[in-house]
Amino acid sequence: MNNVRISSFASFKNGTLKVNGNVLLESAMETFFSTYYEVMKLNYPKFFKMDNLSKLAFVTCDKLFEQDAAEEVISAFEKGLIFSTADGCLDTDEKYFQSTESIPSPALFVYTLPNIAAGELSIRHGLKGETATFIFEEFNPEFQTKYVQSLFEEKRVSICISGWANFYGESTEAFFYLVRKSENGIIHSTENIQKLLDKSWKN
Amino acid sequence: MEELIATLKTQIVEQLNLQHLKAEEIGTDQPLFGEGLGLDSIDALELIVLLQQKYGIKLADPTEGPKVFQTVRSMAEYISSHKAA
Numbered sequence: 001m002n003n004v005r006i007s008s009f010a011s012f013k014n015g016t017l018k019v020n021g022n023v024l025l026e027s028a029m030e031t032f033f034s035t036y037y038e039v040m041k042l043n044y045p046k047f048f049k050m051d052n053l054s055k056l057a058f059v060t061c062d063k064l065f066e067q068d069a070a071e072e073v074i075s076a077f078e079k080g081l082i083f084s085t086a087d088g089c090l091d092t093d094e095k096y097f098q099s100t101e102s103i104p105s106p107a108l109f110v111y112t113l114p115n116i117a118a119g120e121l122s123i124r125h126g127l128k129g130e131t132a133t134f135i136f137e138e139f140n141p142e143f144q145t146k147y148v149q150s151l152f153e154e155k156r157v158s159i160c161i162s163g164w165a166n167f168y169g170e171s172t173e174a175f176f177y178l179v180r181k182s183e184n185g186i187i188h189s190t191e192n193i194q195k196l197l198d199k200s201w202k203n
Numbered sequence: 204m205e206e207l208i209a210t211l212k213t214q215i216v217e218q219l220n221l222q223h224l225k226a227e228e229i230g231t232d233q234p235l236f237g238e239g240l241g242l243d244s245i246d247a248l249e250l251i252v253l254l255q256q257k258y259g260i261k262l263a264d265p266t267e268g269p270k271v272f273q274t275v276r277s278m279a280e281y282i283s284s285h286k287a288a
Contacts, residue, residue, distance in 0.1 A: 034222065037222075037223075045221065045223045045224075045241070047223075048220045048221065048222040048223060049219075049220045049245075102256065103252050103255055103256055105249070105252065106245050106248035106249055106252065107219070107220070107245055107246075107248075107249050110245055
């Protein structure tokens with residue numbers, strides 16, 4: 001199936017958010033998320049309640065559909081999301097653990113699952129199709145490509161966000177791309193995804 | 204009471220991560236849930252934590268919640284009456 005294409009992609013590394021390889025926003029990591037909210041004039045109060053992994057995935061994916069030129073209406077049940085991460089919600093786990101020294105925080109507790117970030121993306125983009133979260137030591141383009149390709153072959157999705165986000169310690173990075181059936185765009189292959197990743201994460 | 208109300212608004216913004224709002228933008232009699240401030244069930248739990256952490260008040264009867272957390276004013280009145288007790 002060679003008409004499965006990447007129609008847009010976005011990345012985050014070292015305080016730089018890029019969409020289709022172009023810098024969208026650069027800011028200090030400590031204030032990046034609130035700066036993004038302000039600069040992009042978001043009206044999404046729940047953003048501030050999210051944990052860092054969800055915020056990272058959110059800002060990286062936020063413009064994927066805007067950059068996608070196709071205009072056909074796709075059912076939410078045909079919109080998928082294949083998400084992977086290394087450390088999942090460890091950043092939040094530690095904060096929650098600290099909160100248990102006094103009164104455990106319910107708001108932190110609800111983010112102590114690595115797939116909550118996928119849930120936040122699904123809410124934001126109206127994705128009700130196949131969703132999966134995987135844990136890998138690092139982004140695995142080969143696995144991700146095969147998995148997403150199989151979803152298209154089995155006609156389980158018409159459009160799919162695929163990608164990676166990690167937020168823990170020194171590791172703050174994300175890379176997402178939008179895959180759809182199309183005659184235009186970048187052919188969905190491991191090699192092409194690796195190239196986009198290398199290009200995106202290179203400063 | 205007015206001082207407590209102002210303090211409560213600041214604490215609500217901090218505890219519930221309402222960074223899109225300034226404390227003074229919260230109406231004293233504005234409903235906290237539903238079409239008012241739009242808080243959700245997790246926020247309700249955080250308000251219970253706030254009462255306990257900042258004022259040492261445990262909401263012993265969960266059915267009191269909807270009445271206590273109706274507005275900032277109802278919260279302030281509950282705190283005043285229970286701190287005095």
